[in-house]
Amino acid sequence: MADATATDQLRTLETLALGELVGYADEPALRLWNTKFFGDKGLMKAALGKLKDIPKDQRAAFGQEANRVKLALETAYATALGTAKDAALQHSLATDKLDVTLPGRATRRGRLHPATTILRDIYAIFADLGFQVYRTREIETDDNNFELLNMPPHHPARDMWDTFFTTTPGTILRTHTSPGQIHVMREKCPDPIRVILPGMCYRNEAISTRSEIQFLQVEGLVIGEGITMADLKGTITAFARRMFGPERQVRIRSSYFPFTEPSIEVDIDWPADDPNRDRLTKGTGWLEILGAGMIHPTVLRNGGYDPDKVTGFAFGMGPQRMLMLKHAIDDIRLFWQNDRRFAEQF
Ligand code: DAH
Numbered sequence: 047m048a049d050a051t052a053t054d055q056l057r058t059l060e061t062l063a064l065g066e067l068v069g070y071a072d073e074p075a076l077r078l079w080n081t082k083f084f085g086d087k088g089l090m091k092a093a094l095g096k097l098k099d100i101p102k103d104q105r106a107a108f109g110q111e112a113n114r115v116k117l118a119l120e121t122a123y124a125t126a127l128g129t130a131k132d133a134a135l136q137h138s139l140a141t142d143k144l145d146v147t148l149p150g151r152a153t154r155r156g157r158l159h160p161a162t163t164i165l166r167d168i169y170a171i172f173a174d175l176g177f178q179v180y181r182t183r184e185i186e187t188d189d190n191n192f193e194l195l196n197m198p199p200h201h202p203a204r205d206m207w208d209t210f211f212t213t214t215p216g217t218i219l220r221t222h223t224s225p226g227q228i229h230v231m232r233e234k235c236p237d238p239i240r241v242i243l244p245g246m247c248y249r250n251e252a253i254s255t256r257s258e259i260q261f262l263q264v265e266g267l268v269i270g271e272g273i274t275m276a277d278l279k280g281t282i283t284a285f286a287r288r289m290f291g292p293e294r295q296v297r298i299r300s301s302y303f304p305f306t307e308p309s310i311e312v313d314i315d316w317p318a319d320d321p322n323r324d325r326l327t328k329g330t331g332w333l334e335i336l337g338a339g340m341i342h343p344t345v346l347r348n349g350g351y352d353p354d355k356v357t358g359f360a361f362g363m364g365p366q367r368m369l370m371l372k373h374a375i376d377d378i379r380l381f382w383q384n385d386r387r388f389a390e391q392f
Pocket of ligand 1: 221222223224265266303305306337338339360361362363
C-alpha cells in the first residue's frame with residue numbers, strides 16, 4: 047500500500063534523524079544535520095514529495111503524520127541546538143577567564159612644567175595687587191621693540207640685545223617683553239593702566255648654561271595720575287615678599303635703560319641661613335631680581351599719553367632665573383629640552 051509505504055518511510059526517517067541528532071553536540075554539526083533533513087534538497091522534503099503518489103482519500107492521514115514527524119524533529123533540533131549553545135558558552139566562560147576585579151594598569155599622570163608653575167605664581171601675586179595679564183605678540187616690529195622705546199636705529203643701547211631678524215625688513219623676534227608696553231598704551235590710552243605682560247623672548251646668544259636663545263620675561267606697566275617711585279618700590283617689595291618670603295629686604299641700585307628715567311635694578315637680601323647664599327649672591331648677600339624705572343616721557347608720548355598729566359613705572363623680570371635660584375638649577379638649557387627627568391622633579 048502506497049500509504050503504508052510512504053508513512054513507514056516517514057517513520058524510518060524520523061528514527062534515523064533522531065538517532066543522528068544525538069551524536070551531534072556542537073552547533074556547526076547540528077546545522078549540517080538540519081540541512082540534511084530540512085534543506086531544499088533534504089530528506090524531509092523528498093519524503094513529503096511522495097504526497098502526490100498517494101490516493102486522495104489517504105492523503106489527509108499521511109499529511110497529519112508528516113506534520114507530527116516534522117514537528118517532533120524541529121523540536122528535537124531546537125532543544126539540541128539550545129543545549130549545544132549553552133555548552134559552548136559554559137566552555138568559553140571556563141577557559142577564557144577574565145578577572146574583572148584585577149586592578150587596571152596605572153596611566154602616567156602629567157604635570158605642569160615648572161615654567162608654567164612659576165608664571166602662575168607670579169600672576170597670582172600680581173592679581174592680588176590689582177594687575178591684569180595682557181598678552182602681546184612675540185614677532186614684533188623693530189619700531190616697537192626699539193625705536194618707540196626710545197632707541198633710535200643707531201642708538202648704542204641696542205647692543206644690549208642681540209636680535210633675531212626675519213627676512214621681512216623691520217620685523218624681528220622680540221628681544222624683551224617691553225614692546226608690549228606700546229601695544230597696551232595705544233589700546234588703553236587715555237585710561238590708567240595696571241598690567242603684567244608675560245611671554246617668550248628671543249636673543250641671538252651663544253647657548254650656554256647661563257644663556258638661551260629663548261626665555262620667559264614678565265613685564266609690568268602702571269600708568270596714571272600721580273604715580274611715583276614710591277609706588278614702584280611698594281609694588282616690588284610686596285611682590286618680593288610674597289615670592290621669596292615675608293622677611294625679605296629690598297635694595298635699589300641706580301641703573302640705565304633707555305625706556306625709563308630714572309632706571310633702577312632691584313636686589314633682595316637672601317636668607318642668611320640658606321647654605322647656598324654665598325653662591326647665589328656671589329658673597330654679597332644681595333641678589334638681583336629685576337630691572338625697573340619710571341617710564342621715560344618719550345615712551346609715554348609714543349603710547350599716546352601726555353607726560354605732563356600722567357606718570358608711570360615699568361619693570362621686567364626673568365621667571366626662569368627666579369626658578370633657578372629657588373631650586374638650585376644650574377643649567378638654563380634644561381628648561382626647553384623636554385626631558386621628563388627634569389620636569390618630573392617639580
Ligand atoms: N626690557 C629689559 C630687558 O629685557 C628689562 C626691563 C628693564 C624692563 C627696565 C622694564 C624696565 O620695563 O623698566 O633687559
